[in-house]
Amino acid sequence: MVRTPLTPEERERGERLGRLLRxxxxxxxxxxxxxxxxxxxxxxxxxxxxxxxxPAFFTIAALAGALGLSMDELAARCVLAGVV
Known part of the structure; x- marks a missing residue:
């Protein structure tokens, strides 16, 4: 199975998630x-x-639980500015 390349927005969202978790x-x-x-x-x-x-949803859910973060907050903070 070939994965389609990520868009710049997807890459930026992944970087933002990484910063939030760190x-x-x-x-x-x-x-x-x-x-x-x-x-x-x-x-x-x-x-x-x-x-x-x-990353997989369950991986992020497990990390959120381990870090005491809400999934809603993580999702909201990872969305690109101006995108609803």
């Missing part, structure tokens, strides 16, 4: 948060750096 992680280690979410530290690293700009 900020929410604060002083906690990447390994600690990843373990709490039930994912690998490498997966979290890829999301935080934008190398995985379209």
């Amino acid at each position: 900020e929410a992680r604060g002083g906690r280690s990447m390994a600690e948060v990843a373990a709490d979410a039930g994912i690998s530290a490498e997966t979290l690293r890829k999301i935080e750096t934008g190398r995985a700009p379209t």
Whole structure:
């Protein structure tokens, strides 16, 4: 299966998500948060750096839970400015 290339907007949204998660992680280690979410530290690293700009819904839900974030807030903050 061939994936279609991501649009610049999708890449930017992925980078924004990564920044939000990194900020929410604060002083906690990447390994600690990843373990709490039930994912690998490498997966979290890829999301935080934008190398995985379209992670699975359940991965983001698990990270939100581990970081005490609301999915609504994450979604709202990841939408591009001016897009509803």
